[in-house]
Amino acid sequence: MxxxxxxxxxxxxxxxxxxxxxxxxxxxxxxxxxxxxxxxxxxxxxxxxxxxxxxxxxxxxxxxxxxxxxxxxxxxxxxxxxxxxxxxxxxxxxxxxxxxxxxxxxxxxxxxxxxxxxxxxxxxxxxxxxxxxxxxxxxxxxxxxxxxxxxxxGYTYEGEPDFGLESITDGVEIEPYSVIMPSASRDDKLWPEEDWQRVFAHLNKHGLELRLLSGNPAETARAHALVAGNARAHVLPRMSLTEVARVLAGARIMVGLDSGLTHLSAGLGRPTIGIYKASTPVRTPLEGPAYTASLGERGNAPSAETVLSAIEQALDFDDTAHADLAGGNLAN
Incomplete structure (x- = not known):
């Protein structure tokens, strides 16, 4: 029934x-x-x-x-x-x-x-x-x-969380780009520009294009200012949530401030780095089936070195996962 x-x-x-x-x-x-x-x-x-x-x-x-x-x-x-x-x-x-x-x-x-x-x-x-x-x-x-x-x-659950997002991820191919979410609803969540520039240079060095997300005109202006002069970066236009989710699902990695879209990236199974500055990740850490790092805490933002180290670990994780998948396919 x-x-x-x-x-x-x-x-x-x-x-x-x-x-x-x-x-x-x-x-x-x-x-x-x-x-x-x-x-x-x-x-x-x-x-x-x-x-x-x-x-x-x-x-x-x-x-x-x-x-x-x-x-x-x-x-x-x-x-x-x-x-x-x-x-x-x-x-x-x-x-x-x-x-x-x-x-x-x-x-x-x-x-x-x-x-x-x-x-x-x-x-x-x-x-x-x-x-x-x-x-x-x-x-x-x-x-x-x-x-x-x-x-x-009245049941007991077990196992890792299943976000049920196959309608977004099925058929999506991973491409050589990174998604960046550098803006937030509050200024106290923002990360220094010089730290973002180090992240951008590091991702570009890995051969990754930068695709920046923004939610309103002020955030869009901030995003454009951050990547001014970077030929391998562009700010994405306003999109529906489903369109954004598909962009996230195809990314090699996502780096963002503590935001809903950063959590969505983790749920979609993409390597995701979250930068926490005005909130604590104790209650809202990034969770998902791929590599995630919830860095910083209220009043103590992570350093650029910490974020760069996490990016290296995330990319290594993704390389290993793809190698394992390819090996499994060859074995079959």
């Missing part, structure tokens, strides 16, 4: 990537599960990549809050309420544990599961769940999500 599950996890980009292995676990342990996922409209592509997700239900909270009481916003909120209420779920699972996610959970029909008072980021949220689960707070985000899903659905 089909078990209908509604997942509420609306944002942000990195948090949604961290959620994907829990969806893979559910699909593996509850083979009759039909999973719907409520997500912020700007990130709706992410759950659509996972083959176990039946329906993606977009919410526009970020846009609505600017004009909460306008006629258009009220109409869209009413449509979402009808959408959430039209199906009876066997479980409504809040994977965010915030008051903004509780607002959505309360509109859905079915037993409400979430984190308990001591586990939730916003403890007040726990009072609105029918069933509450304890998950240790100071763990990597991927682990927390996997543990909450396992506790709610």
């Amino acid at each position: 089909t078990k209908r599950i509604l997942i509420v996890r609306t944002s942000s980009l990195g948090d949604l990537v961290h959620m994907l292995p829990a969806v893979s676990d559910i699909a593996a342990h509850v083979p009759d599960a039909s999973i719907d996922w409520v997500v912020e409209e700007g990130f709706a592509e992410i759950p659509s990549w996972h083959p176990a997700v039946h329906e993606v239900i977009p919410v526009a909270h970020r846009r609505w809050r600017k004009h909460w009481w306008s006629a258009d916003t009220r109409a869209e909120r009413a449509a979402l309420r009808r959408k959430l209420g039209e199906r009876e779920y066997d479980m409504v699972l809040d994977m965010q544990a915030l008051m903004k996610s509780v607002w959505l959970v309360r509109q859905a029909r079915g037993p409400r599961h979430g984190l308990d008072l001591r586990s939730a980021r916003e403890p007040l949220a726990s009072f609105f769940y029918d069933v509450k689960h304890k998950v240790k707070f100071w763990q990597p985000a991927v682990t927390r999500q996997r543990e909450l899903a396992a506790a709610a659905l």
Whole structure:
């Protein structure tokens, strides 16, 4: 009998990537599960990549809050309420544990599961769940999500996280370029220009083109300034998340600040170096099937030498992995 599950996890980009292995676990342990996922409209592509997700239900909270009481916003909120209420779920699972996610959970029909008072980021949220689960707070985000899903659905997961991103990675060939994410939403996350220049020169020395990502006009201007005069570098145009994911999937290596796209690169199985300066990697380290390095911590950015050393290890890992794969193909 089909078990209908509604997942509420609306944002942000990195948090949604961290959620994907829990969806893979559910699909593996509850083979009759039909999973719907409520997500912020700007990130709706992410759950659509996972083959176990039946329906993606977009919410526009970020846009609505600017004009909460306008006629258009009220109409869209009413449509979402009808959408959430039209199906009876066997479980409504809040994977965010915030008051903004509780607002959505309360509109859905079915037993409400979430984190308990001591586990939730916003403890007040726990009072609105029918069933509450304890998950240790100071763990990597991927682990927390996997543990909450396992506790709610009554199974024990094992093995390395499976991000379920074959729809992006299948058929993609690795090409001689690196992807760089040098910008962030906050200035205190930025890394010195002279350190980036050393990284760029090192990657170029390895025969790798530089492809820089940016999210808004200010970030685009910063990216152009960083690679001015470098004939083997260019700033990518604005793309959809799926298009960006495919660029990441084909890269030899990715080096970026702590951002959602850096976490996506790791989840896609590409060697990825994350530079942490205003946050700690204890709860949000890079995780994925290839080489990853989460360097630095809040108030203590990694040195250029540390990043260059990690790049060498990442490229060596990738060379070894490709050699092993080629050897396996020859053996067959």
